[in-house]
Amino acid sequence: QTNQQWGGRFSEPTDAFVARFTASVDFDKRLYRQDIQGSIAHAKMLAKVGVLTEQERDDILRGLEEILIEIERGQFEWSVALEDVHMNIEAALTKKIGIAGKKLHTGRSRNDQVATDVRLYVRDEIDVILDELSRLQFGLANLAQKEADTIMPGFTHLQTAQPVTFGHHLMAWYEALQRDFERFVDCRKRVNIMPLGAAALAGTTYPIDRHLTAELLGFERPAYNSLDAVSDRDFAIEFCSAASLLLTHLSRASEELVLWTSAQFNFVNVPDRFCTGSSIMPQKKNPDVPELVRGKSGRTNGNLIALLTLMKGQPLAYNKDNQEDKEPLFDSIDTVKGCLRAFADMVPALEPRREVMREAALRGFATATDLADYLVRKGVAFRDAHEIVGKSVAYGVSTSKDLSVMSLDELRQFSDKIDADVFDVLTLEGSVAARDHIGGTAPNQVRAATARALAELAQR
Numbered sequence: 001q002t003n004q005q006w007g008g009r010f011s012e013p014t015d016a017f018v019a020r021f022t023a024s025v026d027f028d029k030r031l032y033r034q035d036i037q038g039s040i041a042h043a044k045m046l047a048k049v050g051v052l053t054e055q056e057r058d059d060i061l062r063g064l065e066e067i068l069i070e071i072e073r074g075q076f077e078w079s080v081a082l083e084d085v086h087m088n089i090e091a092a093l094t095k096k097i098g099i100a101g102k103k104l105h106t107g108r109s110r111n112d113q114v115a116t117d118v119r120l121y122v123r124d125e126i127d128v129i130l131d132e133l134s135r136l137q138f139g140l141a142n143l144a145q146k147e148a149d150t151i152m153p154g155f156t157h158l159q160t161a162q163p164v165t166f167g168h169h170l171m172a173w174y175e176a177l178q179r180d181f182e183r184f185v186d187c188r189k190r191v192n193i194m195p196l197g198a199a200a201l202a203g204t205t206y207p208i209d210r211h212l213t214a215e216l217l218g219f220e221r222p223a224y225n226s227l228d229a230v231s232d233r234d235f236a237i238e239f240c241s242a243a244s245l246l247l248t249h250l251s252r253a254s255e256e257l258v259l260w261t262s263a264q265f266n267f268v269n270v271p272d273r274f275c276t277g278s279s280i281m282p283q284k285k286n287p288d289v290p291e292l293v294r295g296k297s298g299r300t301n302g303n304l305i306a307l308l309t310l311m312k313g314q315p316l317a318y319n320k321d322n323q324e325d326k327e328p329l330f331d332s333i334d335t336v337k338g339c340l341r342a343f344a345d346m347v348p349a350l351e352p353r354r355e356v357m358r359e360a361a362l363r364g365f366a367t368a369t370d371l372a373d374y375l376v377r378k379g380v381a382f383r384d385a386h387e388i389v390g391k392s393v394a395y396g397v398s399t400s401k402d403l404s405v406m407s408l409d410e411l412r413q414f415s416d417k418i419d420a421d422v423f424d425v426l427t428l429e430g431s432v433a434a435r436d437h438i439g440g441t442a443p444n445q446v447r448a449a450t451a452r453a454l455a456e457l458a459q460r
């Protein structure tokens with residue numbers, strides 16, 4: 001027996017392997033809610049313009065609502081023979097309500113239907129992601145506020161560079177996530193355009209009202225070109241791109257957490273509930289959560305490249321290739337949600353070891369730039385000051401002394417411009433407090449940054 005929905009022109013049943021090979025129901029059934037939502041709006045519109053009777057519309061709505069409940073209760077029987085989520089639901093509807101079920105597909109095609117479903121799905125998931133991102137940003141801003149005075153070494157080349165505050169470092173993560181937030185908000189605008197009504201590719205001969213369906217589904221507007229509407233997957237690529245960048249940021253933060261939780265750094269403790277042990281080495285407590293997040297960024301990058309490659313050779317309009325858009329897209333959605341949840345739960349629980357970070361900042365001549373700036377204020381040209389401080393650091397390396405513990409006489413070997421007030425700038429507190437401008441690491445500025453962030457978050 002050939003497929004009921006399109007078998008009319010076929011003279012033999014589909015090969016059993018081909019049926020399985022071309023089916024997508026195993027992964028697109030997760031669109032069931034959006035598929036039903038889209039069908040309800042379509043049926044309402046068809047009734048409004050007189051293509052369906054009110055009775056037919058009511059039967060369709062009732063049938064679809066029952067199907068929704070059956071699916072959510074796990075009572076719906078998905079059939080691979082029915083290929084995809086769309087035909088599974090339509091077949092079930094027809095079985096339930098008879099002839100009216102067969103009329104639902106009037107004036108539409110699976111091509112505009114699937115593009116609509118996926119957009120509705122991505123829109124819903126973006127909203128979940130934005131909430132979860134906000135939760136993570138809130139956790140970061142809160143922790144940063146508490147750690148505005150906590151001093152740690154700042155690094156370049158992973159070598160001690162200048163002292164910063166831990167709060168400042170956390171707010172650096174925050175800023176990257178803020179850009180991610182804005183990217184998802186922006187992506188949502190282009191997701192929220194409705195393909196429905198494009199039908200297979202050229203539009204339809206029925207007197208459809210696309211503005212009405214768009215309004216019923218909460219879309220900004222109908223897509224303006226039917227060929228583009230059914231073949232555009234830019235929104236999925238944009239989503240995967242935003243996901244990739246977000247995971248890049250979470251991966252970098254993860255890398256830092258992995259370093260910081262090592263015995264060699266020991267800057268931060270990640271509570272046991274976010275770690276796991278080793279089956280052979282009894283002493284181990286591994287930072288699995290950040291490591292996994294770092295690893296999962298590989299997935300989102302792969303998914304982005306998969307979608308870009310999927311689209312690049314396709315002529316207009318719909319091609320079956322597009323069925324391959326779903327698994328990478330869904331995987332990126334799941335990955336983003338999982339990683340955000342892990343991070344949003346873990347960040348507020350991080351336990352900074354303030355003394356260890358401070359000790360680390362005292363090693364490595366972190367205040368050398370401050371000494372050079374001090375000499376500049378005393379009239380020395382910056383390049384000369386750089387040279388003078390370089391020599392004092394070399395002396396410190398050979399005598400194992402940080403600048404702040406050298407005596408005034410020792411320091412004066414390198415320049416007679418150095419006076420007793422030098423010790424104000426050689427302290428860690430003096431160093432960070434002096435970087436007191438917008439974007440600087442001074443505790444004041446970190447508090448201002450966290451206040452700004454928390455005020456913005458409160459308005460979301």
Ligand code: ARG
Nearest residue numbers: 024084110111114320322323
């Ligand atoms: N399952 C298909 C997809 O995911 C639905 C659209 C199929 N349309 C078609 N004419 N074969 O893209």
